[in-house]
Amino acid sequence: MRDVGRLLLMRLGLGLLTLLVVSALIFGAVELLPGDIAQAVLGQGATEETLAELRTELGLDRTAIVRYVSWLSGALVGDFGVSLLNQQPVTDVIAVRFANTLFLATYAAVIAVPVAILLGITVALLRNSIFDRVANVLTLTSISSPEFFLGYILILYFSVHTGWFPSIATLSEDITFLELLERTFLPALTMVLVVVAHMMRMTRASIINLLASPYIEMARLKGAPGWKVITRHALPNAWAPIINVVALNLAYLITGVVLVEVVFVYPGIGQLLVDAVTKRDFPVVQACCLIFAATFILLNLAADVGAILTNPRLRHPK
Amino acid sequence: MNYFVIGYYALLIGSSCLAAHYRQREIFLLLFSLTLASFVMGIVGGEGALWAVTIAAGLLALAGGTAYSFREFLIIISGPLTARALRTAPLTAAFGMFVIFTYAVLGIFAPVIAPYGEAEVISQSFAPADQDMLLGADQLGRDMFSRLVYGARNTVGLALVATTIAFVIGALLGMIAAVKQGWFDQFMGRTIDVVMSIPSLIFALLLLSILGTNMIVLVVIIGVIYSPRVYRLTRAVAGNVVVMDYIEAAKLRGEGMWYLIRKEILPNSTAPLIAEFGLEFCFVFLLVAGLSFLGLGIQPPTADWGSMVRENATLISFGEITPLIPAAAIALLTVAVNMVVDWMLYRSSGLKE
Numbered sequence: 274m275r276d277v278g279r280l281l282l283m284r285l286g287l288g289l290l291t292l293l294v295v296s297a298l299i300f301g302a303v304e305l306l307p308g309d310i311a312q313a314v315l316g317q318g319a320t321e322e323t324l325a326e327l328r329t330e331l332g333l334d335r336t337a338i339v340r341y342v343s344w345l346s347g348a349l350v351g352d353f354g355v356s357l358l359n360q361q362p363v364t365d366v367i368a369v370r371f372a373n374t375l376f377l378a379t380y381a382a383v384i385a386v387p388v389a390i391l392l393g394i395t396v397a398l399l400r401n402s403i404f405d406r407v408a409n410v411l412t413l414t415s416i417s418s419p420e421f422f423l424g425y426i427l428i429l430y431f432s433v434h435t436g437w438f439p440s441i442a443t444l445s446e447d448i449t450f451l452e453l454l455e456r457t458f459l460p461a462l463t464m465v466l467v468v469v470a471h472m473m474r475m476t477r478a479s480i481i482n483l484l485a486s487p488y489i490e491m492a493r494l495k496g497a498p499g500w501k502v503i504t505r506h507a508l509p510n511a512w513a514p515i516i517n518v519v520a521l522n523l524a525y526l527i528t529g530v531v532l533v534e535v536v537f538v539y540p541g542i543g544q545l546l547v548d549a550v551t552k553r554d555f556p557v558v559q560a561c562c563l564i565f566a567a568t569f570i571l572l573n574l575a576a577d578v579g580a581i582l583t584n585p586r587l588r589h590p591k
Numbered sequence: 592m593n594y595f596v597i598g599y600y601a602l603l604i605g606s607s608c609l610a611a612h613y614r615q616r617e618i619f620l621l622l623f624s625l626t627l628a629s630f631v632m633g634i635v636g637g638e639g640a641l642w643a644v645t646i647a648a649g650l651l652a653l654a655g656g657t658a659y660s661f662r663e664f665l666i667i668i669s670g671p672l673t674a675r676a677l678r679t680a681p682l683t684a685a686f687g688m689f690v691i692f693t694y695a696v697l698g699i700f701a702p703v704i705a706p707y708g709e710a711e712v713i714s715q716s717f718a719p720a721d722q723d724m725l726l727g728a729d730q731l732g733r734d735m736f737s738r739l740v741y742g743a744r745n746t747v748g749l750a751l752v753a754t755t756i757a758f759v760i761g762a763l764l765g766m767i768a769a770v771k772q773g774w775f776d777q778f779m780g781r782t783i784d785v786v787m788s789i790p791s792l793i794f795a796l797l798l799l800s801i802l803g804t805n806m807i808v809l810v811v812i813i814g815v816i817y818s819p820r821v822y823r824l825t826r827a828v829a830g831n832v833v834v835m836d837y838i839e840a841a842k843l844r845g846e847g848m849w850y851l852i853r854k855e856i857l858p859n860s861t862a863p864l865i866a867e868f869g870l871e872f873c874f875v876f877l878l879v880a881g882l883s884f885l886g887l888g889i890q891p892p893t894a895d896w897g898s899m900v901r902e903n904a905t906l907i908s909f910g911e912i913t914p915l916i917p918a919a920a921i922a923l924l925t926v927a928v929n930m931v932v933d934w935m936l937y938r939s940s941g942l943k944e
Contacts, residue, residue: 294785299797306801403617410683417873417925419880421900422918425907433910440908528790532881546793547885550800558800565793573788 280581288574295566296348300341303555310555314357344559353560358552363560367542371564373444374534374541377457378526381464385526386519389469393476394511398503400481408473415470420529424463424536431459442539460537464529472522479514483507513583520576527568596633599641603629658686680934687930694924697743705737710892717906726913730902735913738894742917745889746896747924749810750876756814757875758868761821766852768822769829780826783819791816791878799887809879809888817875824867828860835859862939869932873925880921896921 306313311327328334332343347354353363396408415423432440438459448456483489484507492506531543538544542561549557603626610619625644632640662685666674680688697704706723707713711733718728726735768776786794794816802808832838833856841855882888883897891898896917903914 291785291788295789298785298789302797302801403621407621413929414922414926417877417929418922419877419884419897419918421881421884422915422922425900425904425915425918429907429910429912429915433908524790528792531792531796532884535885546796547887550796550887553800555800558797562789562793562797566789569790569793570788 277581281578284574284577284581288570292567292570295570296345296563297341299559299562299566300344301337303559304337310357313553313555348560348563353563354556356557357554358557363556366545366557367560367564370540370542370545373539374527374530374543377460377464377534377539377541378523378530380454380457380461381468381526382523384461385465385468385472385522388465389472389522390476390515390519392469393473394480396473397477397480397484400477412470412474415466416474418467420463420467420532421536423466424460424533427459427463428536440537442537444540457539460533460539463533463536464526467529468522468526471525472518475518475522476515479518480507480511483511483514513580516579516583517576520572520579524569524572524576527572528565593638596638596641599645600626600629654686655682657689658682661685661689661692676938679938683930684934687927687934690923690927691931694743694747694927697740698747699744701740701744705734705740707734707737709733709738709741709894711737717903726916729899730905735899735903735916738899739896739917739920741894742896742899742920745893746879746883746921747876749806749889750872750879753810753813753879754817754868754872754875756810757817757871758821758864760814761818762825762864764818765822765825766829766856767848768826769833769856770848770851776826779822783822786816787819791874792881795878795882796885796887799882804887804890806889809882813875813878817871817878820874821867821871824863825860828863829856832856832859862935866932866935866939869928869935873928873932876921876925876928 303310310331311324311333312319315323315327332340344354351364353367355361356363356366392408396405399405428440431438439456440459442457442460444453444456489502489506492502497506530541531546533539534541534543535547542564546558546561546565548554549561603622607619607622607626610622629641629644632644636643659682662677662680662682665685665688666677669677712731713734714724714728714732716728716730716732718724718732720727724734724736726739729735729738764779768779795812798812798816799809802812833851838851838855841851846854879888880897883895884901886898886901888897889895899917900914906914
């Protein structure tokens with residue numbers, strides 16, 4: 274087990290290093306601005322004095338490296354500076370919205386993961402039958418559709434035609450949990466459709482891969498009944514690829530949320546990021562990007578760790 | 592009970608019996624489970640649900656027929672070698688090729704096909720469809736149909752250019768890394784790891800907020816963001832080629848790096864690269880559509896499918912489906928390309944389950 278511990282620590286270190294480089298990239302990208310932030314905020318007509326004043330206010334008179342270190346150490350304790358637009362602390366703006374986004378993503382994941390794994394295994398067992406082919410075309414269509422297409426179709430049928438669910442996800446303080454689930458059902462369903470399709474295809478592929486391995490054939494040849502081959506021989510080995518699939522798709526969920534939030538006017542971090550990009554509010558853009566990138570790296574790391582823990586062969590790299 | 596419902600079930604049950612009689616197990620299963628599902632749908636959704644099934648089946652049959660004829664047409668007009676390959680193509684791939692062909696015609700001949708210009712205001716905003724305007728007018732009173740046709744040129748064209756940029760950067764660097772190896776290979780590998788650990792939509796948004804949204808910036812940004820995927824594949828494919836004996840022989844002959852890349856590696860890795868081009872195009876196309884939808888991609892008044900959906904989205908709350916047509920156009924092209932790519936991958940790898 275000591276080997277495993279060391280391998281996990283190495284992975285963790287590598288993840289942190291990647292995050293550090295990514296944060297430098299996100300911070301450094303703003304330095305690419307023609308002129309600097311002060312120029313971008315005030316525009317071409319600004320006088321030298323106002324420019325200089327804003328520069329000292331934003332601390333632009335220090336070198337880039339000093340600013341990066343202070344930004345990063347602020348970010349570590351949850352302080353992302355102040356918004357250029359309304360001088361509010363970025364953290365205050367982001368905290369609530371990030372919680373909303375996490376809620377939406379969790380909601381979608383709770384529905385999507387069991388459904389996708391069950392369907393994926395079923396389709397893998399029925400491979401090459403007509404159901405498999407129909408499922409293949411359906412999932413392909415769902416993957417190929419832009420999120421806003423699925424979202425608006427759902428709005429059209431479940432909101433406009435039947436009136437079952439609201440089309441705009443307005444949140445307020447005084448709604449019950451059930452109401453919350455109802456109001457966010459359509460955005461969650463949109464993400465479920467996309468993620469289930471991805472997960473189903475990946476689960477199907479890994480299970481089929483598994484069923485082709487010699488020990489499954491051996492189990493069949495020695496006369497074990499079909500269900501026993503699946504539960505005793507295939508499933509214990511299938512967990513590794515399935516955990517991997519789930520983690521990778523959750524990472525997808527985190528970024529796919531941007532378009533869905535805009536479609537349903539959901540007050541999440543994706544919508545905030547798009548607004549900030551349009552208004553060129555750089556501190557907010559940087560903070561949102563860092564949070565998204567960190568979540569993405571974390572989930573990919575989880576996929577790696579899951580794979581190492583469930584597959585002993587990966588513990589001994591050649 | 593009316594004639595439609597009676598005819599519907601009679602047709603379904605009759606054809607299930609025929610399929611069972613001729614031992615077509617798959618078709619029988621499909622038809623009969625459709626019959627059983629129709630009982631439930633008929634009770635829950637009424638006659639409307641049955642009509643929806645009928646229309647869907649009709650559309651499917653139409654698509655199948657088109658795909659079949661298009662494949663036969665291609666087989667007849669192409670040479671013997673291509674014809675043999677085409678004969679093995681499944682109907683889905685043929686359908687994909689037909690869709691791609693149609694989009695290409697629309698894009699290339701857009702000014703001839705579209706009745707009005709893409710930025711031409713011809714009536715009131717959201718005017719309903721009449722014989723002059725097939726799909727009605729958009730939020731500024733421009734002809735939706737014309738904008739849809741021009742969108743084929745703008746959106747698809749932009750995605751194609753961006754994909755080509757991603758491909759040139761990624762494939763070139765990948766092959767150089769495979770030939771040179773050593774520190775360059777290592778350095779590129781680590782850089783690519785970092786770039787790929789940022790979600791592409793987020794990365795694109797970050798760069799767009801800084802560099803502003805004009806067409807050239809957009810194309811270059813998307814090209815750069817998607818090149819790592821191409822790099823990884825090319826590096827892997829080329830890595831398998833450079834260990835071959837003929838590369839060794841060429842090196843001993845004293846050939847330079849460019850010769851190796853052009854004459855030895857590239858011809859031996861085209862099949863997976865072409866398939867990757869298709870896949871990459873789908874990703875880029877969806878990203879372009881997404882960015883335009885967010886108002887950060889192709890800027891007005893240029894017609895573009897993503898922004899058309901956003902601008903006309905208010906119509907959806909009145910139960911209109913016109914804003915969904917550009918979105919459906921995006922989905923259809925992506926599905927079509929995926930279907931063709933699936934077939935090409937199957938052919939090039941000889942993958943069989």
